[in-house]
Amino acid sequence: MSKKHTVIIIGAGISGIKSAIDLTANGVENIILESRDRVGGRLHTLVTDNGLKLDLGASWFHDCLVNPLLKKSLDKDNVEFFFDNGKSGYYNKDVGLIPANYKIQPVVDEIFTFLKLNYENLDPEDDQSLREAVFEYLKLQKGILTEEQIKFAPQVIKGLELWIGTSWKCLSARLMCSMDNHLGRDAFVYSGYGASVYQNELLELAQLNGSKSTEEFVSENQKLLLNKQVFKVAFDSSTKEICVSVINDHGVVEQYYSDYLISSVPLSVLQLKDPNEKGAIQWDPPLPRTLVSALDNITYSALGKVFFEFDDVFWPVDTERFFCIPNEDKELTNGLLNNQPVWFGPKQKNDKPLDSSVMPNGFDYNILFLNLYRCTGKPLIGALISTPLTNYVESNPVEKIWPIFKPLLANISGLKPEQLKDPKQIIKTNWTNDPYARGSYLGCSIGDNPELCLQVMSEAKSIFDGKGRVRFVGEALTDVGDGCAHGAWWSAQREVKQLLKLINKSKL
Structure with missing residues (x-):
């Protein structure tokens, strides 16, 4: 399968979904490629037989004074949360x-x-x-x-x-x-962060694409494709096209083409140097040394x-x-x-x-x-x-x-x-x-330099032809709300704004 898109988004976590929302709302065609057989990325709610919704990923609205996902959830009035900052104790x-x-x-x-x-x-x-x-x-x-x-x-x-x-x-x-x-405070989401907060974002994207439900959007719309494990991202300097190669769930290689790329791949996966590791992505030409060095100076x-x-x-x-x-x-x-x-x-x-x-x-x-x-x-x-x-x-x-x-x-x-x-x-x-996560979120180990990583990856203009056509988003790439779902959401909002400027400039 090969088709030309304006923007390819790698990953259907919340930063990937937010990227697609803002692109679609601004009339920019895009497609999401997701390696897993489900949406959500590191937002994942399990529902037990008796209806309990247990989040294996994010569970809280953090930074409640400024959290945009909390504000949107209040408007929707369909997310149940609880301020669990009452009585507590230390036990030995x-x-x-x-x-x-x-x-x-x-x-x-x-x-x-x-x-x-x-x-x-x-x-x-x-x-x-x-x-x-x-x-x-x-x-x-x-x-x-x-x-x-x-x-x-x-x-x-x-x-x-x-x-x-x-x-x-x-x-x-x-x-x-x-x-x-x-x-601000932290609020525990007991309706399932992945099952409610994330689903609200996914529904917004579905409706922008003319679907009535998230199920219809994921199964029929062809704007979000599951079981597409990205293993290579290449750039053709003559055609100015990005080629994203994937392996589908049948082991067949497919290729997708675009002018621009948004990667919401966890930095723990981008750190992989062995192309044979599951989830690893080979870049051709290789990522700049400054970016690789910045990745080497963070942990998960x-x-x-x-x-x-x-x-x-x-x-x-x-x-x-x-x-x-x-x-x-x-x-x-x-x-x-x-x-x-x-x-x-x-x-x-x-x-x-x-x-x-x-x-x-x-x-x-x-x-x-x-x-x-x-x-x-x-x-x-x-x-x-x-x-x-x-x-x-x-x-x-x-x-x-x-x-x-x-x-x-x-x-x-x-x-x-x-x-x-x-x-x-x-x-x-x-x-x-999990080969597509390799940890929970950005770490804070001795000598880590997440500030440098954020700076380098948000100004990654030296990739490919130096036009800034590749953007990186996710929970690790924000200085407010880092490690959090709303931080990932913010990073997507920021990077899409930059990409829209580039796209609109190219139309002049």
């Missing part, structure tokens, strides 16, 4: 619910201030791990910290792992300085989710979030109090995988449990995890997963593990094993 294996009179939170707030004062303006090459930076804080303030604060505050800060999906041994102290710069994280459905609720129903903080980092404590050496090792961007033959101890990790009974009325609880636990969980059967979480759920419920019944159902993410 030894003490259970950590008493408020330990005064841990003020110390955590002070650590954030310490990070901003000392790390925010560092060059990436001078960066340190979050763990090492916290130790520097402890050395500075140990004379005015209690034993409990020294023991627990670092483990609470370690919970930043659950914002990113990377362990604090790899997290960038420099980039963590911005973690409290959110523009692995925030994981696990959902547990039970017959009955056994946890405190009035608490919305249970932060399970791990066992004390005794190396840090001994280094601080007994002047013992602390080994931070060489700077590393990625965690070493866990031994698959050894069951992880859940009490060694930060795990955030979400009381989804509060919004669904069902005996459902969710868990957020980070590497290296995410990789273990996503690579093992559910039978090996429950024993990791069971003692922690017993701890927050004041029960013995043997008193807990097994869940009716366990559902978990698989992003680390």
Whole structure:
């Protein structure tokens, strides 16, 4: 199959859909090529047999003061969400619910201030791990910290792992300085982000193309094609045409031609250098060195989710979030109090995988449990995890997963593990094993330079003939809402505006 299009969009995630909406609304013909057998990209809602909608991808409206998808959802009045920022608590294996009179939170707030004062303006090459930076804080303030604060505050800060999906041994102290710069509250979408928010965008695109429903648009319109794995993007300098080669679900190679290209491919996939890797895209001519170098200076994280459905609720129903903080980092404590050496090792961007033959101890990790009974009325609880636990969980059967979480759920419920019944159902993410995702979203590892990556990829005029006919969009390519669905949406809006200027200029 070969047909000439004005714009080819790679990927049917929310940035790909938003790109198509804005192009179509401005009369620019386009087509979306999607590798998977479904739409949504990293927005993916599973619907259980009893109607529960569980998001394996995005779950929240972040930055509620400025989030355009929240505003559109309010106008539609068909998205159900819940502000899950009510009662919460920190839990530890030894003490259970950590008493408020330990005064841990003020110390955590002070650590954030310490990070901003000392790390925010560092060059990436001078960066340190979050763990090492916290130790520097402890050395500075140990004379005015209690034993409990020294023991627990670092483990609470370690919970930043659950914002990113990377362990604090790899997290960038420099980039963590911005973690409290959110523009408003967060609202948990329990109608399914992929099933409601994304579907609203897809319906908008469908209607612009004359379809009455998203189902009709995807199955009949031929403006969004599934099972089209892009493996090569080539440019003919004589015809000024871009040729996108794909393999369809029958193993047959097809070619599509266009004047312009929008890539919503995750940067983790664009980083692939072996053309034989599934999902890898070969560029001919190759991508510029500046762009490849920028890609080499970012990482992708692995925030994981696990959902547990039970017959009955056994946890405190009035608490919305249970932060399970791990066992004390005794190396840090001994280094601080007994002047013992602390080994931070060489700077590393990625965690070493866990031994698959050894069951992880859940009490060694930060795990955030979400009381989804509060919004669904069902005996459902969710868990957020980070590497290296995410990789273990996503690579093992559910039978090996429950024993990791069971003692922690017993701890927050004041029960013995043997008193807990097994869940009716366990559902978990698989992003680390998905060849078209290779992680959850943009990471923040030591030495990463996402600012440079954003600059280079939003000004990528040196690709092909230097006309700016290739644009990149996605959650990693925005300085507001990065890592979020609305950030991906914004990136598409920005890049299409630039592309429209180029297209209109070429018509003069």
